[in-house]
Amino acid sequence: MTAIELLFFVIRICISLGICVVMWSVQPLLGAIMGMVHFLAFPKLVTILAERFGDKPIGKPTCSNGCCHNDDYEWTRSENGIPICKCNCGTEYATDGRQFLKIGSTGHKEPYMVWFKKRGWVKEESKVD
Numbered sequence: 334m335t336a337i338e339l340l341f342f343v344i345r346i347c348i349s350l351g352i353c354v355v356m357w358s359v360q361p362l363l364g365a366i367m368g369m370v371h372f373l374a375f376p377k378l379v380t381i382l383a384e385r386f387g388d389k390p391i392g393k394p395t396c397s398n399g400c401c402h403n404d405d406y407e408w409t410r411s412e413n414g415i416p417i418c419k420c421n422c423g424t425e426y427a428t429d430g431r432q433f434l435k436i437g438s439t440g441h442k443e444p445y446m447v448w449f450k451k452r453g454w455v456k457e458e459s460k461v462d
């Protein structure tokens with residue numbers, strides 16, 4: 334189970350219990366049923382949401398030195414509406430839609446990673462889809 338799946342599971346239980354507790358005060362049986370129904374239906378709701386928003390990358394990939402992760406990037410500026418971030422090593426990256434571009438020392442952008450639904454970040458050279 335990944336961190337995101339665990340988070341969804343915790344949210345799922347919390348919302349289901351919340352519905353159950355609130356409805357329980359009105360009608361215990363109804364509360365139990367609605368809590369159960371929500372618990373069972375939640376993955377379907379998440380799937381629908383994920384399909385809708387699945388094209389949007391989640392977090393940032395590991396940097397090209399292989400040492401920085403999502404939390405190690407810092408947004409520095411934006412260039413023509415494209416946000417630029419910098420990792421702990423000092424390398425700059427531009428995020429353009431599903432693409433994560435590395436900015437070289439001369440300022441040119443080179444393809445680095447691409448986000449794919451279900452597969453996550455993949456090196457741009459090894460494009461498969």
Ligand SMILES: [Zn+2]
Nearest residue numbers: 396401420422
């Ligand atoms: Zn780095």
